[in-house]
Amino acid sequence: MIIKSYSSTNYLDALGNLVKRLSISNPKREVVENEYNRIYAGDRGEKFVMQALEQLQLPYDFYVFHNVSLFVESKIQIDILILTKYYLLIFEVKNIKGAIEFRQNPSQLIRTLPNGELNSFNSPETQLEEYTYQLKIFLLNHGIDLPIYGAIVFPFSTSFIKTTSSKTTILLKNEIKNFIRKISVKKEYLSAKEVDQLTTYLLNKHKDYNIYPLLNRYNIPREQILNGVICAKCGELGMRRTGHFWFCPKCKIKNKTAHETAIYDYLKIINSSITNSECRDFLNLRDIYQSSRILKNMNLEKIGKYRNAKYIIPTKH
Numbered sequence: 506m507i508i509k510s511y512s513s514t515n516y517l518d519a520l521g522n523l524v525k526r527l528s529i530s531n532p533k534r535e536v537v538e539n540e541y542n543r544i545y546a547g548d549r550g551e552k553f554v555m556q557a558l559e560q561l562q563l564p565y566d567f568y569v570f571h572n573v574s575l576f577v578e579s580k581i582q583i584d585i586l587i588l589t590k591y592y593l594l595i596f597e598v599k600n601i602k603g604a605i606e607f608r609q610n611p612s613q614l615i616r617t618l619p620n621g622e623l624n625s626f627n628s629p630e631t632q633l634e635e636y637t638y639q640l641k642i643f644l645l646n647h648g649i650d651l652p653i654y655g656a657i658v659f660p661f662s663t664s665f666i667k668t669t670s671s672k673t674t675i676l677l678k679n680e681i682k683n684f685i686r687k688i689s690v691k692k693e694y695l696s697a698k699e700v701d702q703l704t705t706y707l708l709n710k711h712k713d714y715n716i717y718p719l720l721n722r723y724n725i726p727r728e729q730i731l732n733g734v735i736c737a738k739c740g741e742l743g744m745r746r747t748g749h750f751w752f753c754p755k756c757k758i759k760n761k762t763a764h765e766t767a768i769y770d771y772l773k774i775i776n777s778s779i780t781n782s783e784c785r786d787f788l789n790l791r792d793i794y795q796s797s798r799i800l801k802n803m804n805l806e807k808i809g810k811y812r813n814a815k816y817i818i819p820t821k822h
């Protein structure tokens with residue numbers, strides 16, 4: 506049973522829009538673009554594994570969570586977690602193209618592309634070991650003793666495993682279900698009620714870490730971020746407000762709510778709050794009443810009053 510289903514990180518969307526809001530010549534553009542591509546590839550891999558798990562059938566109950574963030578000793582972000590009354594299973598998903606080698610001492614993942622280019626990545630083995638350790642502590646802190654298993658999954662056939670790991674299980678997509686079926690279920694460590702409680706607990710403890718505004722994260726000066734509304738159809742920046750619509754001069758489409766994405770861009774990229782006049786400038790609107798109406802009609806939280814009013818993304822409860 507899928508408890509926390511696959512969702513693309515909204516960080517990815519914000520990064521994509523940040524790229525569109527940087528001029529072609531901006532020196533940070535490449536850094537942000539590379540980060541976007543890295544996360545996009547990771548997301549695709551996780552989605553693929555989640556699809557395989559949707560078809561999984563086991564003779565006992567199991568609960569699947571996509572993308573769980575917890576803070577134990579430090580922040581851990583688990584790609585896929587499976588909870589049962591017999592065990593906990595962590596999947597670290599890697600979508601890396603090319604010939605993959607796991608090296609020891611020091612632990613590294615090296616990949617070679619067909620053109621001979623060599624890249625090194627942080628070892629997923631070390632990461633998995635660290636996550637397993639921290640999850641163990643997390644469970645023990647709650648009086649739970651449950652075996653934890655882990656595996657590194659390469660879901661795409663574009664990864665060719667040249668040298669495998671001696672410490673960790675490495676799986677390809679077609680091995681996932683078989684691997685899970687073979688895990689020992691002789692001893693029940695948790696009652697059904699305890700599994701329920703742990704499920705609720707994991708969902709509540711899950712934190713989307715605040716990585717916004719991205720401008721601070723990438724040290725980009727405010728004036729380098731382009732204002733305006735991006736067309737959702739053609740991706741062009743510079744939709745114009747005409748009456749009750751936004752109009753794209755490039756692809757000629759009309760849209761009523763194109764400003765909403767732009768305002769979320771502002772709140773994720775530039776600053777965690779937006780005032781009425783900042784909104785007017787950012788959307789290139791002529792009058793302040795228009796921006797005021799727009800802000801009021803969005804699902805944002807208002808803080809402060811009158812001239813000091815600001816809007817923020819509502820805090821999740």
Ligand SMILES: [Zn+2]
Pocket residue numbers: 736737738739740741753754755756757758
């Ligand atoms: Zn367009």
